[in-house]
Amino acid sequence: MSDRRQLWLGGIISLVMTLLVAYPAFQDSKREDSFPLSTFPMFSRGKPDPGVVVTQVLGVFRDGTRKPLPPALATGNTEVIQALRMIRDAVQGGRKRSAAFCGDVARRVQQDESGTWDDVMVIEVARSHFDAVAYFETGPTPATRRTLERCLVKR
Numbered sequence: 001m002s003d004r005r006q007l008w009l010g011g012i013i014s015l016v017m018t019l020l021v022a023y024p025a026f027q028d029s030k031r032e033d034s035f036p037l038s039t040f041p042m043f044s045r046g047k048p049d050p051g052v053v054v055t056q057v058l059g060v061f062r063d064g065t066r067k068p069l070p071p072a073l074a075t076g077n078t079e080v081i082q083a084l085r086m087i088r089d090a091v092q093g094g095r096k097r098s099a100a101f102c103g104d105v106a107r108r109v110q111q112d113e114s115g116t117w118d119d120v121m122v123i124e125v126a127r128s129h130f131d132a133v134a135y136f137e138t139g140p141t142p143a144t145r146r147t148l149e150r151c152l153v154k155r
Contacts, residue, residue: 050132051143055087057105059120066124073108073117091125091148098125102151109153125149 057074058066068074071083090101106123128142 052130052132052135053127054130055084055091055125055127055148057087058124058126059109059117060122060124061119062121063119069105069109069117069123073112074105076104076108087125091127098149099151101125102149106151106153110155120153121155123151123153 057069059069060066071080072078075083075086077083077086087101091098093101102123102125105125109117109120109123124147126145126147128145130140130142134141134143
């Protein structure tokens with residue numbers, strides 16, 4: 001094949017590929033998504049509710065401020081996803097199980113030697129609702145928070 005024909009063939013293939021990749025951008029974003037020509041709906045459509053609900057373990061300091069405990073302190077497990085699952089399981093396990101879980105957390109906080117959590121007086125297991133957009137614009141203050149369990153840290 002001559003150099004000229006090879007150049008034209010390469011140009012035509014490049015043009016066709018570029019048009020195929022750009023094609024979804026000119027389609028209705030409400031149209032059903034399909035492979036291989038995706039409209040990437042996770043990025044092209046607005047999310048109707050930017051809310052996120054998180055069940056978390058909070059340390060309540062002497063001055064009343066609350067701070068989420070790290071996974072290792074909250075559950076004894078450093079893996080974030082496993083810690084989330086353990087917290088959720090404790091809460092869904094009923095009142096007796098969530099109270100026992102809260103007590104275990106309080107003991108870990110009491111025995112912590114880092115000094116970071118020395119002023120924590122109360123442990124709260126809470127379900128917090130965050131607005132994901134506001135979280136990054138105004139800070140990590142939840143829109144609503146419901147305390148599910150509460151226990152004292154013995155000092």
